[in-house]
Amino acid sequence: MATQCSSDSPAEGGPISDCGSRGPDGSAMAFSLTATCGRSSARAGILQTARGAIQTPVFMPVGTLGTVKGITPGELESTGVQVILGNTYHLYLRPGTPVISLFGGLHGFMNWNGPILTDSGGFQIFSLSGMSKITEEGYAFASHIDGSRHMLTPESAVDIQATLDADIMMCLDQCIAHPADRKQAEEALALTTRWAKRCLDRKKDLARPQNALFGIVQGGMYSDLRTRSVEELSAMGFPGYAVGGLSVGEPSELMYELGAHTLGILPHGKPRYVMGVGTPKDLVEMVGFGADMFDCVIPTRNARNGQLFTKTGTINISNARFRTDTGPVDETCGCSACWSYSRAYLHHLYRSRELLSYRLNTLHNLHYYTRLMADMRNAVEAGTFPEFKEAFYRLREG
Amino acid sequence: MATQCSSDSPAEGGPISDCGSRGPDGSAMAFSLTATCGRSSARAGILQTARGAIQTPVFMPVGTLGTVKGITPGELESTGVQVILGNTYHLYLRPGTPVISLFGGLHGFMNWNGPILTDSGGFQIFSLSGMSKITEEGYAFASHIDGSRHMLTPESAVDIQATLDADIMMCLDQCIAHPADRKQAEEALALTTRWAKRCLDRKKDLARPQNALFGIVQGGMYSDLRTRSVEELSAMGFPGYAVGGLSVGEPSELMYELGAHTLGILPHGKPRYVMGVGTPKDLVEMVGFGADMFDCVIPTRNARNGQLFTKTGTINISNARFRTDTGPVDETCGCSACWSYSRAYLHHLYRSRELLSYRLNTLHNLHYYTRLMADMRNAVEAGTFPEFKEAFYRLREG
Numbered sequence: 155m156a157t158q159c160s161s162d163s164p165a166e167g168g169p170i171s172d173c174g175s176r177g178p179d180g181s182a183m184a185f186s187l188t189a190t191c192g193r194s195s196a197r198a199g200i201l202q203t204a205r206g207a208i209q210t211p212v213f214m215p216v217g218t219l220g221t222v223k224g225i226t227p228g229e230l231e232s233t234g235v236q237v238i239l240g241n242t243y244h245l246y247l248r249p250g251t252p253v254i255s256l257f258g259g260l261h262g263f264m265n266w267n268g269p270i271l272t273d274s275g276g277f278q279i280f281s282l283s284g285m286s287k288i289t290e291e292g293y294a295f296a297s298h299i300d301g302s303r304h305m306l307t308p309e310s311a312v313d314i315q316a317t318l319d320a321d322i323m324m325c326l327d328q329c330i331a332h333p334a335d336r337k338q339a340e341e342a343l344a345l346t347t348r349w350a351k352r353c354l355d356r357k358k359d360l361a362r363p364q365n366a367l368f369g370i371v372q373g374g375m376y377s378d379l380r381t382r383s384v385e386e387l388s389a390m391g392f393p394g395y396a397v398g399g400l401s402v403g404e405p406s407e408l409m410y411e412l413g414a415h416t417l418g419i420l421p422h423g424k425p426r427y428v429m430g431v432g433t434p435k436d437l438v439e440m441v442g443f444g445a446d447m448f449d450c451v452i453p454t455r456n457a458r459n460g461q462l463f464t465k466t467g468t469i470n471i472s473n474a475r476f477r478t479d480t481g482p483v484d485e486t487c488g489c490s491a492c493w494s495y496s497r498a499y500l501h502h503l504y505r506s507r508e509l510l511s512y513r514l515n516t517l518h519n520l521h522y523y524t525r526l527m528a529d530m531r532n533a534v535e536a537g538t539f540p541e542f543k544e545a546f547y548r549l550r551e552g
Numbered sequence: 553m554a555t556q557c558s559s560d561s562p563a564e565g566g567p568i569s570d571c572g573s574r575g576p577d578g579s580a581m582a583f584s585l586t587a588t589c590g591r592s593s594a595r596a597g598i599l600q601t602a603r604g605a606i607q608t609p610v611f612m613p614v615g616t617l618g619t620v621k622g623i624t625p626g627e628l629e630s631t632g633v634q635v636i637l638g639n640t641y642h643l644y645l646r647p648g649t650p651v652i653s654l655f656g657g658l659h660g661f662m663n664w665n666g667p668i669l670t671d672s673g674g675f676q677i678f679s680l681s682g683m684s685k686i687t688e689e690g691y692a693f694a695s696h697i698d699g700s701r702h703m704l705t706p707e708s709a710v711d712i713q714a715t716l717d718a719d720i721m722m723c724l725d726q727c728i729a730h731p732a733d734r735k736q737a738e739e740a741l742a743l744t745t746r747w748a749k750r751c752l753d754r755k756k757d758l759a760r761p762q763n764a765l766f767g768i769v770q771g772g773m774y775s776d777l778r779t780r781s782v783e784e785l786s787a788m789g790f791p792g793y794a795v796g797g798l799s800v801g802e803p804s805e806l807m808y809e810l811g812a813h814t815l816g817i818l819p820h821g822k823p824r825y826v827m828g829v830g831t832p833k834d835l836v837e838m839v840g841f842g843a844d845m846f847d848c849v850i851p852t853r854n855a856r857n858g859q860l861f862t863k864t865g866t867i868n869i870s871n872a873r874f875r876t877d878t879g880p881v882d883e884t885c886g887c888s889a890c891w892s893y894s895r896a897y898l899h900h901l902y903r904s905r906e907l908l909s910y911r912l913n914t915l916h917n918l919h920y921y922t923r924l925m926a927d928m929r930n931a932v933e934a935g936t937f938p939e940f941k942e943a944f945y946r947l948r949e950g
Contacts (some may be wrong), residue, residue, distance in 0.1 A: 220900065224907035226892075249875065249900040256878055256896065263900075265892045477647065480654055494624075494663045498654065502618065502647040502661075509622035509910055 178391035179357045181366035183322075185394070185425050191539040195418065195444035198534040201394075201425050203237075203269040203321040204364035205261070210425060210446040211530055213437065213523045214239045214271055215454060219248065220264040223454055224513040225520070227266040233489065233517060234524035237269040237321075239449040242314055243278035246304075247297050251317045259319025271449070272320035273429075274311040274353075274370075277398075280329040288328060290345070308352035312367070316360050324396060325353040327370040332402045339374030346372045346398075347386040354390055368394040368427060371416055375408055380416045388421050395420050396427040397445075406436070414443040434463060434526055438546055441530050442539070453523045457515035460504045463522040467550045471515065476501040489521035490514075576789035577755045579764035581720075583792070583823045589937040593816065593842035596932040599792075599823050601635075601667040601719040602762035603659070608823060608844040609928055611835065611921045612637045612669055613852060617646065618662040621852055622911040623918070625664040631887065631915060632922035635667040635719075637847040640712055641676035644702075645695050649715045657717025669847070670718035671827075672709045672751075672768075675796075678727040686726060688743070706750035710765070714758050722794060723751040725768040730801040737772030744770045745784040752788055766792040766825060769814055773806055778814045786819050793818050794825040795843075804834070812841040832861060832924055836944055839928050840937070851921045855913035858902045861920040865948045869913065874899040887919035888912075 176182060184202040191197065201208040215222045215230065217238045222230060230238065240260050245251070249263075257263040260270055279286050279295045286295035292307030308326045315323035326349050328342040350369050357367040369387040373379030387395060397416045400409050413428060417440070420426050427447035428440050437448055453463065460472040464484040469476075471483070479497035491500065491514040503511035533542035574580060582600040589595065599606040613620045613628065615636045620628060628636065638658050643649070647661075655661040658668055677684050677693045684693035690705030706724045713721035724747050726740040748767050755765045767785040771777030785793060795814045798807050811826060815838070818824050825845035826838050835846055851861065858870045862882040867874075869881070877895035889898065889912040901909035931940035 219904045219906060220897070221906050221908045224911065226888075226908070226911075248904060249896070253876055253896055253900070256876060257894070263894075263897055265897075478651055478654060490624075496655070496661075498647070498651055499618070499661055499663075502651070506617050506646060508617060508619050509907060510619045510624070512907055513622065513911070 176363060177366070177393040179354055179367040179393055180361060180363055181357075181393055182363040183366035183393045185423065187423065189535040189537075191442075191534050192537070193540050194442045194543075196441050196530070196534045196539045197444060197446065198531045199425070199446060201446075203366070205267065205269045205321050206236075208236045208269055209528075209531055211437075211441045211527050211534075212236055212447055213453075213527045214447065214449040215520055215523075216241070216449055216451050217264070217266075217270075218244050220245060220254075220260060222516075222520075223458070224509070224516050227264065227268075229517060230266070230520070231268065233520045234528065235268075235520060237271060238266060240270055240272045240318060240320065241275070241278060242272050242311065242318070243275035243282070243306075245272075245318060246275065246306075246314050247299055251314055255317050259317065261319060269321040270318070271322040271427075271447075272315045272318055272324065274315070274324045274326040275306050276311075276326050277329050277430075279306060288345075290348075292326065292349075308349040309356045312353050312356040312360070316362055316365060320365060322394065323357070323365055323367045325350045325367060325369050327372055327398055329399060329402070330372075330374055332375065332404050334374045336374075336376055336379075339372070339376055339379055342374070343372045343379050343383050346370065347383065350387055350390060350392075354392070366393045368392055368396050368425075370396045370398040370429070371420070372399050373416075374399060375404060375412055377412065377415045380412060381419060384416060384419050392424070394425040394427060394447075396429050396447075398429050400428065401430045401432055401436075401450075409436070410439050410443075413440050413445070417444040420444075434522075434546075437523075437526060438530070438543055441534075442543060453519035454516050457519040458512045460511075460515065461519075462500075462515060463519050465549050466552060471497065471500050471504050473501075483518055484522075487518065487521060487525075489518045491518040491521075574761060575764070575791040577752055577765040577791055578759060578761060579755075579791055580761040581764035581791045583821065585821070587933040587935075589840075589932050590935070591938045592840045592941075593812075594839050594928070594932045594937045595842060595844065596929045597823070597844060599844070601764070603665065603667045603719055604634075606634045606667055607926075607929055609835075609839045609925055609932075610634055610845055611851075611925045612845065612847040613918055613921075614639070614847055614849045615662070615664075615668075616642050618643060618652075618658060620914075620918075621856065622907075622914050625662065625666075627915060628664070628918070629666065631918050632926065633666075633918060635669060636664060638668055638670045638716060638718065639673070639676060640670050640709065640716070641673035641680070641704075643670075643716060644673065644704075644712050645697055649712055653715050657715065659717060667719040668716070669720040669825075669845075670713045670716055670722065672713070672722045672724040673704050674709070674724050675727050675828075677704065686743075688746075690724065690747075706747040707754045710751050710754040710758070714760055714763060718763060720792065721755070721763055721765045723748045723765060723767050725770055725796055727797060727800070728770075728772055730773065732772045734772075734774055734777075737770070737774055737777050740772070741770045741777050741781050744768065745781065748785055748788060748790075752790070764791045766790055766794050766823075768794045768796040768827070769818070770797050771814075772797060773802060773810055775810060775813045778810060779817060782814060782817050790822070792823040792825060792845075794827050794845075796827050798826065799828045799830055799834075799848075807834070808837055808841075811838055811843070815842040818842075832920075832944075835921075835924060836928070836941055839932075840941060851917035852914050855917040856910045858909075858913065859917075860898075860913060861917055863947050864950060869895065869898050869902050871899075881916055882920075885916065885919060885923075887916045889916040889919075
């Protein structure tokens with residue numbers, strides 16, 4: 155593993171050192187690559203935040219309302235979770251930033267002391283608010299809870315995330331539905347770039363080196379527009395970049411094509427975050443394309459629907475064949491659900507809609523995801539990522 | 553504390569030693585009193601089961617379907633829970649005894665290694681099954697889940713509880729609604745006595761010394777019928793006795809009157825269990841009348857409705873005044889919810905109907921109940937139960 159911030163021992167691919175310096179967003183975040191795969195674009199690295207180091211590639215569980223549903227921060231930590239995601243839109247509406255500011259931010263409010271990344275709120279306005287209007291200024295929207303009217307601008311999105319004290323903030327962007335025509339995609343891209351500049355300016359003004367701000371690449375399913383978005387954003391010099399607008403209903407092949415293209419042209423030495431992705435297969439593919447960070451509701455939401463991930467594929471615990479199955483969900487899994495309970499018990503809890511069902515299922519899936527990411531990190535560092543990937547698919551077919 | 557099973561050091565009130573011997577139910581259960589209060593009927597003791605000792609007075613959380621809702625066995629143990637209750641009716645229907653028998657009983661199925669008491673199922677048939685018919689033979693009833701038809705007899709109630717491997721089984725009894733006229737109460741009492749004899753006979757045949765069988769006193773709100781029930785049951789020589797048919801809608805004063813009367817005439821040296829009771833105040837009063845064991849859904853169900861118990865009284869966490877309250881639910885409480893989270897956070901979780909809300913609220917209330925019982929035990933052993941009781945009420949009025 156490369157020594158961080160050491161100019162005399164560059165890792166393969168070149169470490170990026172921000173030590174002692176500040177990025178254009180005014181943050182002190184540092185990212186260094188510890189290994190890259192010679193036979194794919196996969197890489198392993200360390201993202202240094204004010205609240206500790208994150209080993210990448212990393213998966214971030216979604217903690218929408220200041221809680222990863224049903225799970226305590228202590229359990230997240232012992233499951234190997236390094237960083238969680240909070241939703242700005244949801245937290246702004248409930249409990250509201252005035253409440254969270256009483257605790258100095260989201261960490262104190264929810265008792266999670268590790269790093270937090272927050273989204274900007276744009277995607278939720280796009281998907282949840284029945285009434286929203288987008289202008290050059292920002293989003294005017296009605297709350298999905300009580301219909302109250304609000305305005306979210308690039309500046310207020312940064313301000314809210316600063317109140318949440320997110321270790322990593324996201325720029326406000328314009329999300330578009332799939333399919334979208336080229337003109338829509340081009341206009342959304344252009345607005346996203348103008349908003350990114352406004353977010354960056356606001357972030358600089360705040361003088362908060364403990365919070366980093368990432369840019370979000372848009373451009374729909376048009377690779378030349380993705381290229382344009384990458385060029386415009388990288389010229390601004392963000393400490394990290396996200397690929398937005400994927401996993402919005404397009405086929406997997408198209409998502410992989412756009413993901414590979416976009417990840418391939420993003421700055422090599424900065425963290426690359428693929429938003430809202432994905433299934434275990436998606437993560438393996440995207441890591442192969444050079445992705446470092448992910449968030450998705452799949453492990454947690456699917457757990458609550460009885461879907462459990464295992465090395466040999468996914469199972470639905472409600473299936474009648476598990477009624478008398480005394481074995482664990484996955485014999486190779488080290489989570490407390492697999493160690494302490496049988497498939498028959500988890501089947502019974504799920505069929506009975508017991509609270510403990512959602513909790514144990516979620517713990518299991520989070521453990522699966524954190525182990526998958528750790529396995530990929532280890533494989534990249536051992537120079538065996540292609541072999542890992544091959545074994546991943548072979549086990550699932552067997 | 554008296555040495556258990558030592559004939560040369562009898563505790564005040566006289567220890568009951570079944571050591572090496574078997575009770576009329578064929579069980580090896582032993583109960584010894586370690587202290588009695590000279591100024592009330594309160595007492596402290598140790599109930600020795602095949603799965604460890606239970607210090608009394610004790611509260612048993614309800615684990616209806618093989619889980620105390622939302623809480624793991626490890627958390628129950630660290631909260632000070634010594635014994636839990638399982639519902640025979642529910643477990644018989646779901647997952648069914650054939651499934652639980654694959655695990656050698658309920659302990660293995662749910663991964664709880666401490667003692668378990670199961671009820672007989674009669675009360676749930678009475679309260680949940682829309683269609684049930686009682687005859688000398690037993691209850692014919694329709695499942696509240698799928699309408700399927702079943703028969704529960706005194707013998708099958710014991711058999712099912714033996715399959716669950718309950719450390720303490722309960723006799724099948726006839727529950728009556730309140731108010732009930734004297735004739736109804738008298739008939740139900742008589743049937744309960746005849747069924748108790750059948751349960752005891754079945755229990756003897758099973759030759760399972762690891763499981764004890766308790767008798768249940770009925771008699772409605774008629775103290776002379778309660779006396780008759782106690783006489784009939786105690787003549788059979790159960791290793792423990794329950795007071796059934798309380799907390800069925802009668803005023804508190806009437807419940808206390810019947811509770812005090814019945815507890816006062818039950819065999820001194822055997823454990824006395826007041827079923828389905830109650831509020832913190834109910835527990836304090838009943839311990840003062842000589843009760844040793846309780847079960848009730850109040851701490852767990854009320855937790856899921858946002859009601860939290862504290863030394864100074866109950867609060868509803870959904871109350872708007874907690875929205876910005878950065879303090880813990882109870883500053884004197886040692887539970888993980890009070891140590892790690894604020895009232896504002898718990899308010900937010902509850903208002904958002906987050907899974908973690910039900911879990912943290914339940915942990916808090918169970919901690920309150922186990923501490924209340926431990927405080928009463930300690931007070932009895934210190935000879936200060938009346939002072940404890942006075943302080944209990946004073947704090948709640950302040």
